[in-house]
Amino acid sequence: xxxxxxxxxxxxxxxxxxxxxxxxxxxxxxxxxxxxxxxxxxxxxxxxxxxxxxxxxxxxxxxxxxxxxxxxxxxxxxxxxxxxxxxxxxxxxxxxxxxxxxxxxxxxxxxxxxxxxxxxxxxxxx
Numbered sequence: 047x048x049x050x051x052x053x054x055x056x057x058x059x060x061x062x063x064x065x066x067x068x069x070x071x072x073x074x075x076x077x078x079x080x081x082x083x084x085x086x087x088x089x090x091x092x093x094x095x096x097x098x099x100x101x102x103x104x105x106x107x108x109x110x111x112x113x114x115x116x117x118x119x120x121x122x123x124x125x126x127x128x129x130x131x132x133x134x135x136x137x138x139x140x141x142x143x144x145x146x147x148x149x150x151x152x153x154x155x156x157x158x159x160x161x162x163x164x165x166x167x168x169x170x171x172x
Contacts (some may be wrong), residue, residue, distance in 0.1 A: 083157050085130040090137050092129045092166055094119040096159050100127065108133070109170035112143040126166045130157035136172040143167045 048168060083098030085091035086106075092113070094100035101124075103117035114120045131152040133138045138151040141164045151172055 051080060075154055083128075083130045085132045085157075087132050089132050090132045091132065092117070092126045094124050094126070094132075096127045096162070098128050098157060100131055105169075108135070109145075109168075111145065111168050113165075113167055113169070114143075120128075120165050120167070123165075125129040126160055127160055127162040128157070128159045129166075131155065133171075137142055137169050138172045139169040141165060145170055 063172050083091075083093075084100075084102065084157075085104060089104040089106050091098075091102055091104040093102050101119045103120065105113075119149065120126075129139075129152050131154060133153050136153045138145075138148055141147045141149050146169050150160065152158070
């Protein structure tokens with residue numbers, strides 16, 4: 047037990063000297079994780095980058111026939127890399143408008159990375 051305490055004190059001292067104190071590191075991770083996957087309750091959110099980062103587009107309606115109508119990064123031709131479904135139902139998504147070419151779905155309150163090689167051009171409840 048004494049060996050572990052001595053190691054922890056030594057490690058903390060070294061990290062403090064190097065400017066990487068554990069408290070500062072933990073704070074940075076907390077702030078970063080809060081910024082990722084920001085999506086209001088009741089919304090379906092898509093992101094231009096991995097892990098819920100980058101540009102976000104979000105919708106409160108259950109279905110949308112063409113996401114490019116009001117999503118800037120889809121309009122610019124960028125792919126969707128991650129999603130967060132904060133609705134109370136599973137959301138199916140499609141690579142074409144008007145619910146054609148289903149590519150996947152995400153359960154209620156599910157989030158995660160996609161393949162990142164396509165756009166979500168429409169979505170609706172399952």
